Amino acid sequence: MVHPVDPYxxxxxxxxxxxxxxxxxxxxxxxxxxxxxxPDHVILDVYGKKFFVRISEIVWIMxx
Numbered sequence: 001m002v003h004p005v006d007p008y009x010x011x012x013x014x015x016x017x018x019x020x021x022x023x024x025x026x027x028x029x030x031x032x033x034x035x036x037x038x039p040d041h042v043i044l045d046v047y048g049k050k051f052f053v054r055i056s057e058i059v060w061i062m063x064x
Contacts, residue, residue: 019063
């Protein structure tokens with residue numbers, strides 16, 4: 001399955017690199033520090049562990 005790129009979400013996440021955010025996904029909530037953002041996924045640092053979250057699975061983003 002191919003998901004289109006959402007450039008506004010990618011740019012928003014890029015502007016939050018180094019900041020803590022809360023992401024609501026289709027599988028639940030994750031909070032952590034944004035490490036990097038790519039066109040298809042974002043990398044969060046959650047207590048020293050890296051989480052790779054598909055942007056197509058994000059419902060909303062809230063700065064923490």
